[in-house]
Amino acid sequence: TQLLEQSPQFLSIQEGENLTVYCNSSSVFSSLQWYRQEPGEGPVLLVTVVTGGEVKKLKRLTFQFGDARKDSSLHITAAQPGDTGLYLCAGGRWNFGNEKLTFGTGTRLTIIP
């Protein structure tokens, strides 16, 4: 069962445009992370959000955790070709005393120069 759905699955836009990627679940998570994966590499952490309603900014990237801690969004302003990659959200949960990440389905972003 896939607990985290991301939309859109694919997104291709021109350099300089803005975009938003969504991560939705029916489950509550204690924290949520966003990773970016480039071809031939493993995912790399971008941000962790913990509090419902929390907003974090990383240069041109803005991350928001939903009030109910079930969903999140990633907004990119003035997209650059270097933003191209696979974006993955991952929800954190405690499972019998152990922590576990559940990853989303992924959004493949292509920025056209």
Added chain:
Amino acid sequence: DVKVTQSSRYLVKRTGEKVFLECVQDMDHENMFWYRQDPGLGLRLIYFSYDVKMKEKGDIPEGYSVSREKKERFSLILESASTNQTSMYLCASSKPGLAGRVIMNEQFFGPGTRLTVL
């Protein structure tokens, strides 16, 4: 520079073969994880380990086993490879969280092994 390394970038095996995927981390992390990555499905957790000789099933453990004899090394074993196990396999490691804390620690990933089972 911290690193998670995986034994092979590409691997081709035949149906029924026993397959070993090796992962080594140099960060002294207690936690290690094996995921498989398929298009449209994201990363799915196969097995994880919180200590040497300890292992826990993830979401899709069927057809896989693991071994953690040393802290830095976590092996994924396909006892009898099948074509539906053709996938990208990613290993990751992390520090353990404190008991009761809610913030997940960063997971550090290897570059992946693309396995094809013919």
